[in-house]
Amino acid sequence: MGNTSSADSEPEPPRRSSQTAAAPVSRRRSSQERASQAAAQAAAQQSLEALKAECVELEIEVPPDATREELLEAIAAARNKKRPSFWKMATDSYDELVNAIIRPPRAEYSVSALGRRTFQVDGISHERYDFELTNSRNMKLQCSWWRPRLNPGQTPALTPCVIYLHGNSSCRAEALETLPAVLGSRMSLFAFDFAGSGMSEGEYVSLGFFEREDLETIVNYLRASGRVSTIGLWGRSMGAVTALLFVDRDPSISCIICDSPFSSLRTLAKELVESAQLNVPKFAVGLGLRMVRSSVKTRANFDINVLEPITNASKCFVPALFAAAEGDFFIRPKHAEEIFHAYAGDKNIVKFPGDHNSRRPDFFLDSCIIFMHNAMIHDGSTVAHSHDHQTNVDARVFHMPAPLAHSPRSQMVNQQGPAFDSTSHHRQQQPTQAEQHLASDRIFGPIHREVDDFDVVDEEAAFEKMMQQAMLLSLEEAGKGNKTSQ
DSSP states (O other), X not given: OOOOOHHHHSOOOOOOOHHHHHHHHHHHHHHHHHHHXXXXXXXXXXXXXXXXXXXXXXXXXXXXXXXXXHHHHHHHHHHHHHSOOHHHHHHHHHHHHHHHHHSOOOOOOOGGGGOXXXXXXXXXXXXXXXXXXXXXXXXXXXXXEEEEOOOTTOOOOOEEEEEEEOOTTOOGGGGGGXXXXXXXXXXXXXEEOOTTSTTSOOSOOOTTTTHHHHHHHHHHHHHHTTOEEEEEEEEETHHHHHHHHHHTTOTTOOEEEEESOOSOHHHHHHHHHHHTOOOOOHHHHHHHHHHHHHHHHHHHSOOGGGOOHHHHHTTOOSOEEEEEETTOSSSOHHHHHHHHHHXXXXXXEEEESSOTTSOOOHXXXXXXXXXXXXXXXXXXXXXXXXXXXXXXXXXXXXXXXXOOOOXXXXXXXXXXXXXXXXXXXXXXXXXXXXXXXXXXXXXXXOOOHHHHTOOOOOHHHHHHIIIIIIIIIIIHHHXXXXXXXX
C-alpha cells in the first residue's frame, strides 16, 4: 500500500516564463535599432558636411548651425544665380562666332623666331631685312624680306620675288618652310603680317577682303625698290583667297600658288553646318548667316557675301597652280577644284595626302618651285629640286595654326655657324624635335624656346567651332529670340 511509482517520485523540470524567453530578443532588437540610428545620424552628418563644403566652393556664407534644408535652399539659389540663361549663352556664342571670322586668335611670336639676319645659300650671302609699311587704311604692317646681301657700293641686280601670304590666325613666320627652296632657286622671299594678324596693327581680319589692299601696298613697294624683276604670289588658305582676289586687279603678277582656297565663304559656312549632322532647321541657319553678315559689316566694314573668289576666277589670266589636301574636311578639295575649272588663265592642280593643316610633301614644294621658276625666270635655265642645293638654309620650326611644317634639307651653311649635314635623312623622314632645334640653332642661332611651344586654337578648330558649335547650338535660339523681340 505504501509503494508509489517511479514517475510519481521524479520532480518536474522548472518552466521558463514568457518574459524570461523574450528578454534576449528584445535586447538584440534594441542593439540593432541603436546601431541603425547611429548609422543614420552619421550619414546625415556626412551629408551635412558635404553640403557645407559645397557652400564653401560656391562662396556661400551660411550660419554654422544651418539645417540641411537651409543649406539646400542656399545652394539652389546660388546655382540659379550663377547659371547663365540660355539666351545669355546663345548671345555669348554668337559673339564668339562673329569674332572667329573677324577676330581669331592673334599669332604671338618673337622676331627671333624668324632666324638670323645673315646666312648663305648655295655660297651666296643673304640677309633678312625687317621693316614696316603703312597700308591704305593707315595701319603699320610688319614685313620681312629675305634677299641677296649687297657688298658696299654694289649695285643690286633685279631678281624675281615671291610674296608669301599666310593663313588665318597665322603670321609671316609661316613662310619659313618655303625659304630654302625659294632662295635656292635664285628668287627672294617677302613675307608680312596682314593687318589684324601677328605684329601688324589692326583690330580685325577680313579673310581676304582688306588683305588684298595690304598686298597692294607690298607690291607697290617692291616695284619701287629697284631690286625686283618679276613678282609671284604664294598663298595658303586665307592667303590663297587674297591672291585670287588680287590678280584680277593686277594681271602683271607673274604667277600665283593657291593652297586650299575656299570658293565662297557662305558655301564654306553651310558645309561646316551640314557636316555637324545636327538637327537644325534650314531657316535657322539662314537667319544665323544673315545675323552674322550684319554684325561683321557693322564691326569690320565688309560683306561676307562678297567673299567669293570663284567669281573672280573667270576674270583671271595669271598662270595659277592650285593645291588641295585629299583629307581636308575643313576647306574641302572641291573648293580648289571648282575654282580650277572656273579659272580663265593657264592652270594646274595638285592633290596630295593630308589635311588642312598638315605638312605639305616635298614633291609639292618642288612642283611649286618649278612652276614659279618657269613663270618668273625667263633665261632658259632649269631649276634643281629643293633638296638638291649644295648649301641651303633650313626652315625654322614654328608651331602655327596652319603651319608649313619643318622638312629636312641638304647641307646648310650659315655665316655665323657650322654646317649641318642632313643628307643622311630620307626626304620624307620627319626629324625629331631635338634634331630640328639643333639644325635651326646652327643656321639661325639660339632662339627663345617659348616660341616653339606657342600653341593656339588652330585655324581649322577655330572656324569649325565657330560654325558647328556656336551657330548650331545657339543661333537657332538667337533666331527665335530675334523673332520674339519683333
